[in-house]
Amino acid sequence: MFRTALRNVLAHKARLLMTVLAVMLGVAFVSGTLVFTNTISDAYQKSSAKGFDRVDVAVQPEYQDSEGDKVGKRAELSRALLDRAAGVPGAASATGVVTGFTAVAGKDGKLVGGDWQSAGGNYWGTKDARYPLVSGHAPHGSGEVLLDSKTAERAGYKVGDTVRLSVDGPVLTPKLAGVFTTDDGNVAAGGSLALFDTPTAQTLFGKKGTFDEIDVRASAGTSQSALKAALDKALPSHLVETTTGKRLADDQAEAISASMSGLRQMLLVFAGIALFVGTFIIANTFTMLVAQRTRELALMRAVGASRRQVTRSVLIEAFAVGAVAGATGLAAGVGIGAGLRSLLGSFGASVPDGPLVISLGTVLTALAVGVLVTMLAAWLPGRRAAKIPPVAAMSSVHAKATTKSLVLRNTLGALFSAAGVAAVLMGTTMDADAAEGPMGLGAVSLIIGVFILTPLLSRPLIAAAAPVLRVFGVAGKLARQNSVRNPRRTAATASALMIGLTLITGMTVMAGSLQTSIDKMASSAIRADYVVSMANRGPLSPGVATKLAAADGVTASSPLRNGESRIDGTTEYLTGVNGPVIGKLTDLKVDDGSFTVGGTRVVVDQDTAKDHGWRAGSAFTAHFEDGKARRLTVAGVYEGNDMISGIMLDNEVLTPHLTDPADMQVMVKTADGASDAAKDRLERALGTNPAVKVQDKQDISNDIAKMFTLMLNMVYGLLGMAVLVAVLGVVNTLAMSVFERAQEIGMLRAIGLDRRSVKRMVRLESLVISLFGGVLGIGLGVFFGWAAGELLSTKMPTYELVLPWGRMAVFLLLAGTVGILAALWPARRAARLNMLAAIKAE
Numbered sequence: 041m042f043r044t045a046l047r048n049v050l051a052h053k054a055r056l057l058m059t060v061l062a063v064m065l066g067v068a069f070v071s072g073t074l075v076f077t078n079t080i081s082d083a084y085q086k087s088s089a090k091g092f093d094r095v096d097v098a099v100q101p102e103y104q105d106s107e108g109d110k111v112g113k114r115a116e117l118s119r120a121l122l123d124r125a126a127g128v129p130g131a132a133s134a135t136g137v138v139t140g141f142t143a144v145a146g147k148d149g150k151l152v153g154g155d156w157q158s159a160g161g162n163y164w165g166t167k168d169a170r171y172p173l174v175s176g177h178a179p180h181g182s183g184e185v186l187l188d189s190k191t192a193e194r195a196g197y198k199v200g201d202t203v204r205l206s207v208d209g210p211v212l213t214p215k216l217a218g219v220f221t222t223d224d225g226n227v228a229a230g231g232s233l234a235l236f237d238t239p240t241a242q243t244l245f246g247k248k249g250t251f252d253e254i255d256v257r258a259s260a261g262t263s264q265s266a267l268k269a270a271l272d273k274a275l276p277s278h279l280v281e282t283t284t285g286k287r288l289a290d291d292q293a294e295a296i297s298a299s300m301s302g303l304r305q306m307l308l309v310f311a312g313i314a315l316f317v318g319t320f321i322i323a324n325t326f327t328m329l330v331a332q333r334t335r336e337l338a339l340m341r342a343v344g345a346s347r348r349q350v351t352r353s354v355l356i357e358a359f360a361v362g363a364v365a366g367a368t369g370l371a372a373g374v375g376i377g378a379g380l381r382s383l384l385g386s387f388g389a390s391v392p393d394g395p396l397v398i399s400l401g402t403v404l405t406a407l408a409v410g411v412l413v414t415m416l417a418a419w420l421p422g423r424r425a426a427k428i429p430p431v432a433a434m435s436s437v438h439a440k441a442t443t444k445s446l447v448l449r450n451t452l453g454a455l456f457s458a459a460g461v462a463a464v465l466m467g468t469t470m471d472a473d474a475a476e477g478p479m480g481l482g483a484v485s486l487i488i489g490v491f492i493l494t495p496l497l498s499r500p501l502i503a504a505a506a507p508v509l510r511v512f513g514v515a516g517k518l519a520r521q522n523s524v525r526n527p528r529r530t531a532a533t534a535s536a537l538m539i540g541l542t543l544i545t546g547m548t549v550m551a552g553s554l555q556t557s558i559d560k561m562a563s564s565a566i567r568a569d570y571v572v573s574m575a576n577r578g579p580l581s582p583g584v585a586t587k588l589a590a591a592d593g594v595t596a597s598s599p600l601r602n603g604e605s606r607i608d609g610t611t612e613y614l615t616g617v618n619g620p621v622i623g624k625l626t627d628l629k630v631d632d633g634s635f636t637v638g639g640t641r642v643v644v645d646q647d648t649a650k651d652h653g654w655r656a657g658s659a660f661t662a663h664f665e666d667g668k669a670r671r672l673t674v675a676g677v678y679e680g681n682d683m684i685s686g687i688m689l690d691n692e693v694l695t696p697h698l699t700d701p702a703d704m705q706v707m708v709k710t711a712d713g714a715s716d717a718a719k720d721r722l723e724r725a726l727g728t729n730p731a732v733k734v735q736d737k738q739d740i741s742n743d744i745a746k747m748f749t750l751m752l753n754m755v756y757g758l759l760g761m762a763v764l765v766a767v768l769g770v771v772n773t774l775a776m777s778v779f780e781r782a783q784e785i786g787m788l789r790a791i792g793l794d795r796r797s798v799k800r801m802v803r804l805e806s807l808v809i810s811l812f813g814g815v816l817g818i819g820l821g822v823f824f825g826w827a828a829g830e831l832l833s834t835k836m837p838t839y840e841l842v843l844p845w846g847r848m849a850v851f852l853l854l855a856g857t858v859g860i861l862a863a864l865w866p867a868r869r870a871a872r873l874n875m876l877a878a879i880k881a882e
């Protein structure tokens with residue numbers, strides 16, 4: 041039986057090639073994902089570990105929790121603490137570290153490095169081995185700065201040039217004192233690093249006389265744990281916490297691994313989808329191969345082979361196919377992993393150097409996936425073949441499914457579909473966090489149910505295409521009959537395409553609806569023409585609001601200034617605004633009272649008011665971060681959203697209580713409204729600063745929607761793999777269908793059907809099957825998109841379902857194109873059959 045199984049594999053090389061390709065693509069995606077994420081993770085971990093080589097123990101400030109009426113705050117690491125740490129027995133040296141956001145502009149005026157990857161810090165001196173100088177000298181005073189070598193090269197700066205940069209809004213123009221090298225992972229990833237002398241860094245980053253961290257080096261013969269114990273004994277535990285360099289490196293490695301796991305899981309999900317789609321193709325292939333060898337298997341049964349041996353022979357074939365597919369998929373996956381890494385570079389993201397990581401786990405996973413998926417898909421056709429009595433198989437009376445099996449299949453499909461719809465509908469009425477499980481299970485159940493019901497659905501839906509097919513005469517009529525001749529095979533072929541289009545359509549419906557909802561939110565909540573903020577969404581200097589208020593054409597402006605407070609024993613964040621004009625800059629619906637901000641009168645969003653039991657006229661006491669308190673009165677309760685919410689009060693009340701006032705954004709209204717000229721004036725007023733964003737309502741909407749657009753494009757690209765596998769499935773099904781119908785095609789040719797009509801018949805059959813899968817996929821996608829939208833609408837009041845009719849038409853056209861392209865080779869093969877040889881074929 042073993043030799044027979046291997047001979048069957050070799051005898052059907054061409055037919056099994058498509059199956060190998062389908063499995064190989066899925067395995068390649070899985071192994072490529074593992075190689076890519078392992079390589080990137082390993083490179084970043086090694087790069088970040090180098091940063092801790094010179095840190096034996098890190099001393100960090102402890103956060104003092106809020107309690108009672110006291111606002112919590114982070115302890116300060118003073119110069120005295122630094123000196124005390126340096127004097128601890130076993131300490132060789134102690135370095136005070138200051139860090140913060142620093143945006144560097146190139147000579148072209150554009151931001152160097154990403155919005156979130158532009159960092160700054162302090163240079164401790166020429167003895168600081170963290171940042172060895174390659175040219176120039178250490179910075180002295182506020183007029184000098186150092187840049188890392190990669191940033192200096194990208195920006196085109198040389199020692200002595202004037203550098204344009206910003207920390208919190210205003211443009212600074214220090215001279216480039218020197219260039220240094222670093223193994224900082226942030227810089228390796230394409231970011232920038234600017235270093236100032238310590239007093240300048242402390243001033244710029246709002247840490248006057250204090251540090252963010254103290255790094256302590258151990259003297260020779262002192263272990264990290266011994267140094268940590270000495271520091272714990274010498275330093276006040278209520279102000280600081282100490283961590284060994286090894287622990288920091290391990291934590292960083294865990295953080296990198298965790299951040300990569302999200303990407304890994306997402307990519308593996310799409311790999312799983314491709315494999316799931318490929319499973320249909322494998323099952324289809326083995327069903328047809330077994331059907332073609334029915335008499336051969338019956339003869340084997342007649343001469344003594346048992347059912348178990350027949351099933352085993354089919355599984356041996358599947359094992360051989362899966363092993364080949366797994367090995368070739370692994371090789372292709374290594375190439376995909378290397379390609380994805382190079383692709384990051386083409387997008388401007390730089391990755392630390394390091395070898396491709398091909399772990400034993402990746403190799404075993406690729407082989408196991410290839411073999412197990414193939415054997416699992418082939419098990420049912422093999423078991424079904426073994427159950428056929430030898431006499432029945434020889435006379436082919438087994439060919440049609442019994443009424444009992446069809447009733448059982450349809451009943452099972454109806455139950456799965458009903459359970460899936462019920463679970464999804466139930467999820468739309470639940471809280472967003474609690475609904476993930478029911479909706480996910482419901483979606484899977486519904487897809488399985490529709491797949492089981494697809495043979496039943498194929499007849500009426502394909503029959504609906506009959507009027508169009510009649511236009512093509514005899515070829516069209518034959519194509520329709522061939523499409524419904526074997527409903528199970530048609531269903532399996534169409535389902536592969538259905539799954540890909542379900543996900544694509546669902547994501548498109550959600551993305552389009554979210555874009556419209558974000559547009560509505562921006563236009564309905566904001567009357568201001570522009571919103572000004574830092575590129576990294578960090579704090580703005582109060583000087584920015586002052587400059588904007590004095591700019592030409594500005595009629596009203598208000599900074600949004602954040603402050604922490606304690607109210608009724610809970611922490612609440614306050615938003616300071618320009619009380620007299622905030623009503624002109626926002627358009628928030630007021631449910632109770634009036635939108636009046638000034639003096640002790642404040643406005644509160646619905647959720648906050650509900651939490652505290654407030655309404656218009658309610659009074660409460662706010663305890664500020666400086667320890668002082670103020671009695672405030674609720675003038676109105678408004679409907680908040682993701683852009684504006686919380687307690688708003690006048691900046692004249694809030695600012696005196698803030699130690700270091702900073703604005704999150706500034707709203708601006710101009711005399712002529714939003715225009716290119718008005719935007720240019722505002723940008724010039726701020727010194728044409730690349731670190732500051734001046735955005736109108738559409739810019740804000742596009743900025744928020746950018747993430748969804750990027751995700752959607754990734755989904756399109758990743759699901760292209762599933763669609764490609766589906767194309768192979770259609771080709772495979774049609775090729776084997778042509779082989780099975782060789783005698784029939786020969787008879788048709790003999791009675792007058794020409795080659796062109798044979799080609800048209802096969803192409804139309806493929807087109808009908810593909811469009812059938814497309815219609816099912818788009819229908820399911822719309823349903824899932826609607827259900828997810830119902831869930832989002834509870835969190836986003838402006839959410840509105842938008843059906844992208846144009847894109848759905850494109851998806852249907854794509855399904856038809858897939859069908860036509862997939863039919864090219866089978867149609868050509870059918871047309872070239874020798875009619876006499878075909879008529880004599882068994």
